[in-house]
Amino acid sequence: MKEQGVIFFDIDGTLLNHDKELPSSSKKAIFKLKEAGHIVAIATGRAPFMFEDLRKELGIDTYVSYNGQYVVLNGEVLYTNPLNIPALEELTKVALNNDHPVVFMDHEDMKANVPEHNYINESIETLKIDRFPTHDPLYYKGRDLYQTLLFCPEGTEQQYENGFDAFDFVRWHPVSVDILPKGGSKAIGIKKIVDQLGITSERQYAFGDGLNDIEMLTTVTNSVAMGNAEDKVKAVAKHVTKSVEDDGIVHGLKMVGLL
Template sequence: MNKKLIFFDIDGTLLDHDKQLQTSAKKAIAELKRDGHVVAAATGRAPFTFQPILEELDIDTHVSMNGQYVVFENEAIYKNPLSADVLGELNKFAAAKNHPIIYVNHEDWYSNTEDHPQVIAAINSLKVDQELTYNPEFHQSGEVYQALLFTPEESEPDYWEAFRQQLEFIRWHEHSMDVLPHGGSKAAGIEKLINHLRFSADDVYAFGDGLNDIKMLQSVQNSVAMGNASDEVKESAKFVTKDVQDDGILHGLKMVGLIKS
C-alpha cells in the first residue's frame, strides 16, 4: 500500500466523551505507523493542551489551532498569527458587550478576565492541566494564533457583521467561539502540510466530528465523520463511522481499507 497521510481530530474523535483515548484507537494508530503511514492530529486545540496525547500515540505532526500552526516532525512549518490591530478592535467590541476573550499561542493562553464562570466552565471541559494566565494586554505584544471569544449564540451575527472581512468564527462550546484570521481553517492548514509532504489527494484521509471539521472533511477526498457527529458534519464527509465510544476510529479505518483485520 502507498504511504498515506491521515489526519485525526482530537475531541470527540481520538478522545471519547469522557476525554479518554480509546484503546482500540491507540492500537489502530500504532498499526498505521508500523505500516509506514504519516499520522497527524488536526485540532482546534493549542499544542500545549494536547501534547500528552501525542506523546501517548507517538505522533510528532499536527495541524493545530484550527490550521493556524502546522508542525511536521516537531518542527513548525507554517504560522498564521492574528493581526494585533484586529485583535485590538475585537477586544474593544467584546468589552462593550462584557464578553471575555482568551488569547492563545502554541505555548500558553492568556485571559483578559479573571474567574468568569463561563470561561471556567468551557476551559474545564477540555481537562487541561495548564492554568490560564491573566494578561489582558497580551494581544498587543505577543503572537496570537487563535482567540476564544465567550459569547452566547444569539450574539454571533453581531461579530460576523462587524468583522466579516477580518476574522472567522467557529463555535466549539455553548459559551465560546474560536476566532481565526480571515480564511483560516483546518482545511487551509492541512493543505500546507499536504503540499509540504507532496502527497496526492488520493492518499490523504481525515477523521472528525465537530463544526470546525466541516471544511476539512469537505476538502479531503477520503473523509470520515464520526458517528457522534451532527448531521451537518456527517453530510460533509464521504464516509460515516461508528460513535467514538463504539470503536469509531478502528471501524472507520477498516471502512476505508487502511486496516484489514
C-alpha cells in the first residue's frame, strides 16, 4: 500500500454537480481511496446538518464545515471558532434597516431573523436540502454560532465589509454571502485535522471549485481545481481537472497519482 494520504473534497460543484447529485464515478472513486487506506474528508461551507446524508452515503466521519469554523475528526469535534456575537448583533440591526435578512447558524440548526424573504427562498432553494430556516430573531443569544448568512445583492456587501472588521464576507450566491469570523477558512480547519493526524504535506490533497476554496487550494500541497471552477480559483491550484459533470474527481485523482 502507498503511504496513507488524506483527501479533502468540497461539496457543491466538486462532489455534487449542478443538480446537487453525486456522480457514480465520484462515489466509486471515494470508496477506492478508502479501500486503499486513505482518509477521505469533506471541506465545505455547508453546516453539518446540510450534508449528513452525503456523509452517511460515503461513510465519511471527518470534515471541515462552515468554511473551517466547525471541525470534526473521526466523529468527534476537534475545533470550533464561533462568531463575535456583539458585533453580529450590531450588523443585524444595520441589515434589518437595509431590508437585508440574516440567517443564524450553529452546528444543529439555522434560524432567520425575519418570517420570510424572497432572497432567502431564492438562495436556499439552490442547495436542494430538506431543511429550511424557520423564524427566530433571537437565535443568536446564548449559543455559539459558526456562520451567518447575509442576504444582499451583489455589490451591496461593501458597506458591511467596511463597517465590521470582526468578520470576513464570502459570496456564494447572487443574493447571499457567508459571514465568517475574521481570518477563518477551510485551510485553518484542515490544518487542525492534518496536525492531529500527523500526515505530511506531501500526502495532503484538496479538491475545490469556489471562492471559499482559494485558501485551501493555496495551502494544501496537492491542490486540484475543478474544470468548472472560476478562473481565479484555477489560478491558485497546482492542478486543474475536468468538470464535475465530466468525471472530474476521477480524472483529478489520476492526475495526482491516487488512482
